[in-house]
Amino acid sequence: MLSNFKNHIGKHVAISDEQFEAIVPYFEVLDVKKKAHLQNPGQAHLYNYFVLDGCLRMYTLHEKGQELTCDFALESWWICDQKAYIGKQESNCAIQAVENSRILRISRDQELLLLQEQAFIQSYFLQVYQKAYAAAQFRNKLFKLHSKEEIFIQFNNNFPDFVQRVPQYLIASYLGLTPEYLSEIRKKMFS
Amino acid sequence: MLSNFKNHIGKHVAISDEQFEAIVPYFEVLDVKKKAHLQNPGQAHLYNYFVLDGCLRMYTLHEKGQELTCDFALESWWICDQKAYIGKQESNCAIQAVENSRILRISRDQELLLLQEQAFIQSYFLQVYQKAYAAAQFRNKLFKLHSKEEIFIQFNNNFPDFVQRVPQYLIASYLGLTPEYLSEIRKKMFS
Numbered sequence: 001m002l003s004n005f006k007n008h009i010g011k012h013v014a015i016s017d018e019q020f021e022a023i024v025p026y027f028e029v030l031d032v033k034k035k036a037h038l039q040n041p042g043q044a045h046l047y048n049y050f051v052l053d054g055c056l057r058m059y060t061l062h063e064k065g066q067e068l069t070c071d072f073a074l075e076s077w078w079i080c081d082q083k084a085y086i087g088k089q090e091s092n093c094a095i096q097a098v099e100n101s102r103i104l105r106i107s108r109d110q111e112l113l114l115l116q117e118q119a120f121i122q123s124y125f126l127q128v129y130q131k132a133y134a135a136a137q138f139r140n141k142l143f144k145l146h147s148k149e150e151i152f153i154q155f156n157n158n159f160p161d162f163v164q165r166v167p168q169y170l171i172a173s174y175l176g177l178t179p180e181y182l183s184e185i186r187k188k189m190f191s
Numbered sequence: 192m193l194s195n196f197k198n199h200i201g202k203h204v205a206i207s208d209e210q211f212e213a214i215v216p217y218f219e220v221l222d223v224k225k226k227a228h229l230q231n232p233g234q235a236h237l238y239n240y241f242v243l244d245g246c247l248r249m250y251t252l253h254e255k256g257q258e259l260t261c262d263f264a265l266e267s268w269w270i271c272d273q274k275a276y277i278g279k280q281e282s283n284c285a286i287q288a289v290e291n292s293r294i295l296r297i298s299r300d301q302e303l304l305l306l307q308e309q310a311f312i313q314s315y316f317l318q319v320y321q322k323a324y325a326a327a328q329f330r331n332k333l334f335k336l337h338s339k340e341e342i343f344i345q346f347n348n349n350f351p352d353f354v355q356r357v358p359q360y361l362i363a364s365y366l367g368l369t370p371e372y373l374s375e376i377r378k379k380m381f382s
Contacts, residue, residue: 070331071328082324083325085325093332126316129317129320129324130320133273133320133323134273135274136324136328137261137262137272137273137274140327144261144367176335
């Protein structure tokens, strides 16, 4: 299963078997059951998570107690509350398994050590963060330019597998819609 | 003025005068007048911009022709349409000077060459992108959790200098409010 991680790195930088073996000890492998929490709101000592298999989501609680999904991560995506993670602060976000998942995690201290001791990996992380920033900036623009209904239609056209795979109430929580309203939009789309 | 750039790099990685001189040729320095455009919608051959002095904004056009401000950059911030920049695609965003500004720009090709030929700078860019991603993720969360009115109040409390410096109609365009409604919120706040 770790081969997924090596392949992902290999898409960004050349990596030999020896180099991969040298970086593995900085990470921990975890198996998590569907709905289990990897991080709870108010937690310090955060980790950055890489999905080997499965799906994670990050959410925060609205003052009315409602869960608002901020991000999803499928295979080969990283997920964390970046501001709290790099600042070593408490996070007000939770990270939960959407499916039974196998993941890698790394603490900020281990990450800094890894970047220092295995400098070749800097280029991999730089490319990962450039893409993550691009995706976050694109999402910001999307939410500014379009209605939630339009965003769901785009979502559905661009990522049909994702929409099939993730429970509808979580997609509703990501778009800030009620599950009932999302269900109405779907009925209209497929009628 | 380039010393602003050297100082910014120096906050992230150790850099000698010789190392700084080696990276300067990858960049161009430009002076732009207030309201001048560095990038127009539909443009390919994009650049990443670093503000030495002044202020830039990035905006996109709503289908109704209205300008929506996506990002601002004050001194020591980078700004570009990241998805189009790294993918070397056309951007649907414009980048405009909010004030008379002095900026550095680098093309994607030059950036890739710089990262390859001056590997010490990778760590600087990695840290810049980690912070940029953190800020974009935080903004996404903010816009999901709070009303535009609440966001403006937070903005005003956290960045009073910024709110004083940037014209109100641009802050309105960033928050997706009409200038008239923002003016009403301000009146309420300061009454």
